[in-house]
Amino acid sequence: xxxxxxxxxxxxxxxxxxxxxDKINLVNPANKRNIDIIVIGTGxxxxxxxxxxxxxxxSVKAFAYQDSPRRAHSIAAQGGINASKNYMGDGDSNYRLxxxxxxxxxxxxxxxxxxxxxxxxxxxxxxxxAQGVPFARDYGGLLDNxxxxxxxxxxxxxxxxxxxxxxxxxxxxxxxxxxxxxxIEMFNRHEMLDVVKIDGKARGIIARNLVTGEIxxxxxxxxxxxxxxxxxxxxLSTNAMGSNATAAWKIHKKGAxxxxxxFTQIHPTCIPRSGDYQSKLTLMSxxxxxxxxxxxxxxLEDAKAxxxxxxxxxxxxxxxxxxxxxxxxxxxxxxxxxxxxxRAAKERCDAGFGVNATGEAVYLDFAAAIKxxxxxxxxxxxxxxASIEKITELGAAVIEEKYGNLFQMYxxxxxxxxxxxxxxxYPATHYTMGGVWVDYNLMTTVPGLYCIGExxxxxxxxxxxxxxxxxxxxxxxxxxxxxTIGDYLADDIRTGKIKTDSPEFDEAEESVKKQLKFFIExxxxxxxxxxxxxxxQVMWDKVGMARNEKGLKxxxxxxxxxxxxxxxxxxxxxxxxxxxxxxxxxxRVADFLELGELFAKDALEREESCGGHFRExxxxxxxxxxxxDVNFAHVSVWEYTGKPxxxxxxxxxxxxxxxxxxxxxxx
Amino acid sequence: MNLTLKIWRQKGPQDKxxxxxxxxxxxxxxxxFLEMMDVLNESLVAxxxxxxxxxxxxxxxxxxMCSLQxxxxxxxPDRGITTCxxxxxxxxxxxTIYIEPFRANAFPVIKDxxxxxxxxxxxxxxxxxxxxxxxxxxxxxxxxxxxxxxxxLSMDAASCIGCGxxxxxxxxxxxxxxxxxxxxxxxxxxxxxxxxxxxxxxMVFQMDLEGFGNCTNTGACEIECPKxxxxxxxxxxxxxxxxxxx
Numbered sequence: 002x003x004x005x006x007x008x009x010x011x012x013x014x015x016x017x018x019x020x021x022x023d024k025i026n027l028v029n030p031a032n033k034r035n036i037d038i039i040v041i042g043t044g045x046x047x048x049x050x051x052x053x054x055x056x057x058x059x060s061v062k063a064f065a066y067q068d069s070p071r072r073a074h075s076i077a078a079q080g081g082i083n084a085s086k087n088y089m090g091d092g093d094s095n096y097r098l099x100x101x102x103x104x105x106x107x108x109x110x111x112x113x114x115x116x117x118x119x120x121x122x123x124x125x126x127x128x129x130x131a132q133g134v135p136f137a138r139d140y141g142g143l144l145d146n147x148x149x150x151x152x153x154x155x156x157x158x159x160x161x162x163x164x165x166x167x168x169x170x171x172x173x174x175x176x177x178x179x180x181x182x183x184x185i186e187m188f189n190r191h192e193m194l195d196v197v198k199i200d201g202k203a204r205g206i207i208a209r210n211l212v213t214g215e216i217x218x219x220x221x222x223x224x225x226x227x228x229x230x231x232x233x234x235x236x237l238s239t240n241a242m243g244s245n246a247t248a249a250w251k252i253h254k255k256g257a258x259x260x261x262x263x264f265t266q267i268h269p270t271c272i273p274r275s276g277d278y279q280s281k282l283t284l285m286s287x288x289x290x291x292x293x294x295x296x297x298x299x300x301l302e303d304a305k306a307x308x309x310x311x312x313x314x315x316x317x318x319x320x321x322x323x324x325x326x327x328x329x330x331x332x333x334x335x336x337x338x339x340x341x342x343x344r345a346a347k348e349r350c351d352a353g354f355g356v357n358a359t360g361e362a363v364y365l366d367f368a369a370a371i372k373x374x375x376x377x378x379x380x381x382x383x384x385x386x387a388s389i390e391k392i393t394e395l396g397a398a399v400i401e402e403k404y405g406n407l408f409q410m411y412x413x414x415x416x417x418x419x420x421x422x423x424x425x426x427y428p429a430t431h432y433t434m435g436g437v438w439v440d441y442n443l444m445t446t447v448p449g450l451y452c453i454g455e456x457x458x459x460x461x462x463x464x465x466x467x468x469x470x471x472x473x474x475x476x477x478x479x480x481x482x483x484x485t486i487g488d489y490l491a492d493d494i495r496t497g498k499i500k501t502d503s504p505e506f507d508e509a510e511e512s513v514k515k516q517l518k519f520f521i522e523x524x525x526x527x528x529x530x531x532x533x534x535x536x537x538q539v540m541w542d543k544v545g546m547a548r549n550e551k552g553l554k555x556x557x558x559x560x561x562x563x564x565x566x567x568x569x570x571x572x573x574x575x576x577x578x579x580x581x582x583x584x585x586x587x588x589r590v591a592d593f594l595e596l597g598e599l600f601a602k603d604a605l606e607r608e609e610s611c612g613g614h615f616r617e618x619x620x621x622x623x624x625x626x627x628x629x630d631v632n633f634a635h636v637s638v639w640e641y642t643g644k645p646x647x648x649x650x651x652x653x654x655x656x657x658x659x660x661x662x663x664x665x666x667x668x
Numbered sequence: 669m670n671l672t673l674k675i676w677r678q679k680g681p682q683d684k685x686x687x688x689x690x691x692x693x694x695x696x697x698x699x700x701f702l703e704m705m706d707v708l709n710e711s712l713v714a715x716x717x718x719x720x721x722x723x724x725x726x727x728x729x730x731x732x733m734c735s736l737q738x739x740x741x742x743x744x745p746d747r748g749i750t751t752c753x754x755x756x757x758x759x760x761x762x763x764t765i766y767i768e769p770f771r772a773n774a775f776p777v778i779k780d781x782x783x784x785x786x787x788x789x790x791x792x793x794x795x796x797x798x799x800x801x802x803x804x805x806x807x808x809x810x811x812x813x814x815x816x817x818x819x820x821l822s823m824d825a826a827s828c829i830g831c832g833x834x835x836x837x838x839x840x841x842x843x844x845x846x847x848x849x850x851x852x853x854x855x856x857x858x859x860x861x862x863x864x865x866x867x868x869x870x871m872v873f874q875m876d877l878e879g880f881g882n883c884t885n886t887g888a889c890e891i892e893c894p895k896x897x898x899x900x901x902x903x904x905x906x907x908x909x910x911x912x913x914x
Binding site (some may be wrong): 051052053056057068069071072073074076077086091126127129130132133135136137138139141142144155161163166167170173175177178180181189213219232241242243275276278279280281283284325376397408410413416437440458479483499528530544564574575580582583 | 757793
């Protein structure tokens, strides 16, 4: 049986990474070119890893299901990337970034990994600037920062509301440089459908060419999974339509343990859903909470009138508004962490104070910010006795400069002008902290199989802070994996090319083909989306923002029923050897139907509330999450044994040596 | 609302392709255009017909995967958005909507509304990068001050999403706006100056090789660009190219 060894190096936390790097094995440059590495997924983590590994001299094959690495969903990240540069001089440091991340994650992440993340965060900014990423600057030409939820400093670097786009295009450009040099072989419109293990080690993959339908074998000395999170298990999420868990789930079934699947982030500021036809949800950047104030009517009758469209928000007087985050959390106000903000919004809406027809929305209001900035601008411009109209005009211009593209996006979807009336927002699934278990080297429980970025579980505990996903993706890809993978590959310099005509490849290809053939020949009665939507509904209702024992037990049974129905009655049109989008979806939903069950099982087993995981049985008197450090200060690590219901639980005990375990308070 | 859709169907690159008529009913004005396409596809699968292939992914206007020429316009009738951000409130009951793939010789059709934009990839690979190593041995980020004005202009150019609307809108199928966006992003930054001459020459060379047409200053690309990339970037590209070749 595989035992968990997190391989955390000895030594004081500040020196662990440096000392460790000094001692690990390296591969000689001449040998690197004889070593093949497969990277699946080309977002921030996969793209930066592929570029750096190629630059070091390895032969890299990179795979993306889209038509270009630039389409990966990292591109949609809006707000920014954290780094402990302390350019603002507000007392930031590596330790503070480390502390905020561990606390923000509700003390369920690994200290050593998080410290390393903070330590390399500054390098990321240096690297990206050298690469030509056009970060926002002040008039002196230096880099500008803003503030994000859950912290008391400004450490977030940004490029308008398109930071993810600019960072991904940076990694993409680094990849292009290596593709041009012939060091990366890029496989666009390809999807990995299984991993191939030889003698217990990851030695290759089976992939489908999504244009021709051809099944391909690719071998390598190591395989890196960088395929993002599994938020689409909810059907509706802020993930891209194609974001999926197939690579992560396939490796789980081949021996990679899966950690904390129930730790999922429900992001507070998303555009509320409008109808059953809805295909996805759209995020409004957390940066909006710097200037927007969140509220609902204080009186139930006002809320009812708003729901029936008899009253407009601007008609509600200041004293009749409930700024519930400012009321409950005076120290952090509207900038509490995401899990806290989401639950507070749900609590108000459940109590009947929601502000749209479905009762599932709260206001995000910029009127106060517009007035504040407008007054400031009037003063700067020397306008005395400025009229309210003039102040509003000046203030709106400042808001437009900061958030213009987000406001435009909102207006296109909702058809209301957020400069004039408050935005409506509601929480939606956004990010998954859980994922494939990895050790300090980012290696899974399968030798030679690595997992980086959102796809792994390592750095965010039970809740991720804003602007930390980009940081982790790039840290893993640029600065961590390229070093740690060498330690493993140093033993492989004499192995030579891995052959793809082995029985292991035969077997993996056979099983992939069998499943694809089944889908096409099944000729069932319901479409893939029908099952995906049913699964999503169960997940949202029973494994969503608030969970309880009864609901979770029901969810497990219901997911099993949906899965059984799916394998009997799913209908996939078209044929195998062609561009077939329904066939692609079928395989992904099949995996979500298994992952969803493990997710619910994990949520049921974790008898505490922490971060994004909120169990209604475990609440303090004032309604806050109640953690149980005595029984649950561990990572829940699941081993696949044939069925999600029979998964075996392993525990990685978390040790807190540099941070005191205490109740998270943002009051 | 009820709509008539005339959609381009093409089995594969070798197939000739044709417009096929479909009817959709009870479409909500709050739906996005692609959600309307989802509704149509679900009904086609239910009737054992093959659904319409179209590219899409993020559905929030940033990945650049979605395309579609709608009533003759790239990304449809609205401005400053991609197809996935287009909402049905832009249409009215009884409308007939023509839906075609982005058309250009350099963008061959893969199937139905899906086109192959690998030509864009090869142009980026020809020089769309700064040759620094990613291993972190760079100078401190603040040691290179950049005027806010130039940083902002660079950011505007860098916001290109590589969708290909500029090519599809151009009567010459020119990719000048796409190439100009990348060349400008780096030309405006000190980091990009070192290789500026080689970059512009190599990218333009590859652009010509791919079979894109030339720019004749019509300006359709700028109007249809979902990110509003300014045609001034093409002027900058021309200046950079001239300076690099004399």
